[in-house]
Amino acid sequence: MTKTARWALGVSVFFVLVCLAVLWETRDIPPGTFEPLGSAPVPQGTALLVLALSVVIGLSAWRSRGEDPPIDPSERPHVVDAAATAILTVAYVAALQARLLDFAPMTTLYLFATIGFLTRFRLRALIVAAIVSAAMGWGAAFIFTRFFVVDLPGL
């Protein structure tokens, strides 16, 4: 199975689950009173279509053969970087929502940590990262709260 086929299999299983959830949630919607359709048939019909087509895609991915050509080690996917960024981003948004810190310092911290990780904490990069992060954190806070009125979380 190629990489794409593996992803396709995963995604189609996910879609099937989503569709089942939709069908379950629409089971009790009463028929329309203003017109014959009501709120249920359109989502149900769409979900059934997605479900059927996802099964087709999933099966053909499951049965597919062939392997990816070996990749150049320099182009190996940076899964660790992606995972670290994802974790930091989720932590950042959660912290904003919980109002742990104000927007500006929180954003500065997040950017510094993320850029730092992506550049493997090289000293020169860290110095630039500190400047960029602080400028972005306080700059954005200034524009969005002093100029535009946005209720930035943590402010």
Next chain:
Amino acid sequence: MIKQFAVAGLAAALSMGMASSALAEWPEKPIKVIVPFKAGGTSDQVTRAFQVAIQESEILPQPLTVVNVGGHFSIGARQVMEANPDGYTFLTLHIALMGGEAAGLFPFGYRDFTPVATTGEFCVLPVVRKDSGIDSVEQLLEKAKDEPDTLIFGANLGAINHMGGIQLENLVDGAKFRFVQIGGGTANFTALMGGQTDASVLSAAEVANFTLNPDGTELSDAQIKPLAYTGPERLESLPDVPTLQELGYDMNYCIQSWWFAPKGTPQEAIDGLAQALEDASGTDRVAKFYKDKMFGSVFLKGDEMAASLDETWDRIEPVAKQAAQK
């Protein structure tokens, strides 16, 4: 009645103008007012008119900050309900709050907030196409009774204009419109123009805007006509349109702007904002806004407002339930 309130409000504003500054420390920081709609809607305009009036006339030492929370209005309302009741978060909303609660859209309602003040109201007019051969509310309802379920009534299902249509139907036993999802005022005007629908209700400002020239004469290519007004007195700019009460129908349907605070907000803050709003109601800025938007200048607070809310709820709950099932 409304005029009396307005006069009383004005007098109170004059006599208590100094009292408001004497209130203890509140407010120490900007006061956040959440409008649970996107910027530019009616609720937003009302809130901003008061925001500017309060700032211009220096009624409060701190400004109001208007925050628009988009999406369904229940989202912004819930934010205020769950906000820290420190006296610096408020909500502006209207009858949709009751409509949604009665229809079961969300598990909370107006009783979960502390009422602060009612500032102004707008009422609506049933309208039909000019070439429909219908000239009065009586004829409209007659037709809806004789040929039930044929007159196409454009509405935003479950919303203000839909509830207006249902209240009209309820005036005559057996009258029945065929409600069709069209949308808000402009969409309904367009649908009437294009002959897609037969009737709807529009706000006074919308009717004036779509049918009158700036000098008050009738627009020559206006294709719609208003039949009656659901407010307590005739409109200045539409003097020939009777009120429903004059016509002998027991229906008064005006949409008031309500200001709420989260439960548990210090009384000091509630009184302080109510007083500021009352003072602002007397300013030229707000008076002009009411005139431009053809709003009635009602002002209520405290027990009066609470009583008026309960009365509105008793009236609107069955209508909203009807709107949700039919």
Next chain:
Amino acid sequence: MIEGLFGALAHLMTPLPFLYVLIGTVSGIIVGAIPGLSGAMLIALTLPLTFYMQPVNAVILLIGMYVGSITGGLITATLLRMPGTPSNVVTTFDGHPMAMAGKPGRALGLGIAASFIGGLVSWVVLLFLAKPLSIWATRFGPFEYFTLILMAMVLIASVTQGSMVKGLVSGFLGMLVSMPGVDPSSGQPRLTWDWYVLNGGLKLLPVLIGIFAVSQVIGDIVTIGKRMERIETRVSGMLMSFKDWRDQAFNMLRSSLIGTWVGILPGIGASIGSIMAYTAARNMSRKPEEYGKGSEEGIVASEAANNATIGGALIPLIAMGIPGSVIDAILIGALMIHSITPGPTLFITNGDVVWAMIATALVANVVMFLAMMGSVRLVARIMYVPRTFLLPVILVFCIIGTFALDNTMFDVWVMLIFGVVGYAMERAGFPLGPFVIGFVLAPLMEEKLRSGLMMTAGSIEPIFTRPLSLTFLIIAILLLLTPFFRVWREGRARRRAATAAAAADEA
């Protein structure tokens, strides 16, 4: 008419109003060019500031932003494959491959010139046909809308590249994602799992920012080791030559007219205008195989059409007070704040405002063109900013931009989740274009169909008896068949080539 227009133009040339056009257009370009921030956000946030301005100046500022943001969106669509606004989605199809092939300046230059022409064409239509066209548009009943949207929906099949089944799933999934929330056709919530937050549904911008910008950021981080090739070092080729103009003239005109026309119809919006123009261009092209791989025609079609929707959408706003797009609805809000209600009498009551809008649409377009051409060389360097710095900053912009739209954290989570979904779909070979079409059109299509059924008490007969809706239906069916015909024709050509090659081998 002449007096009104020239009066407004003269007003625009005085220092303060000109400053507003300049600020509006340039800030629009900047915001449009930052992934995660959108023109709709900028205009909604600027609206309260206009309370203190003269109504005419407020309108000048906001329309400048409108024009600027739609054009600015082409920059990141081309350079980073992150459409700045939903209407630039189609530009990524060809702009990005061309930029990756080392010609970012050329790709931008084509897009800018096409934007300018699109803006001009729709402006001329706006000037001369505003009134009759908008009255014509009121005659569109639910069934006309339904069939028209159906016609646009069929384009899902046409814009699909690669697997047709995956394209269809992507489109239907977009439809499904648009459905949670309070159903307008019954006033009842559905697919909310009894959670009030979902009453408002999943909104367009959070979902689109997630699916396009965040998913691309994830993809870029995964391939962060890859180095950008730097081929183009001179400006030459950015400005269109006489030959380019001649080759693209017809395409530009056709795409601009399609964009204008789609813009007039309320609710269909800019995103669909560019998709329609793109599909039309591909179906009529002599080189359809280049589309999706860096076709010049594709960039031109998309950008001419999306800028043309601006003028188109202003037509019903000015003539009837009906917003033609999301941004127009905010513009109406801005006028209402000043107690100006757009409607049929707007020309009589506030002629100065109307002429200011029309004149600004022209002047902002010129300012946009000059500003973009002047900065294109500098802007093209975004391609070469180290990704390790750029990507986290873009994520922060996506978070702020999404939050600022409606002030809810829920939207931010939606955006992040759809970022992951979009990335997974991309890896699995699902095209994302159809997703947008499904997402934007499904709610309208369902609402119009059900409104129609309410009117007729359950009959769909008018679809076949009303001339306009029947016409749209027939076009939809023809469009549906085109891609299959194309596949068949290409397959036949390939087989022929294969037989010919085999014959040659034998010989």
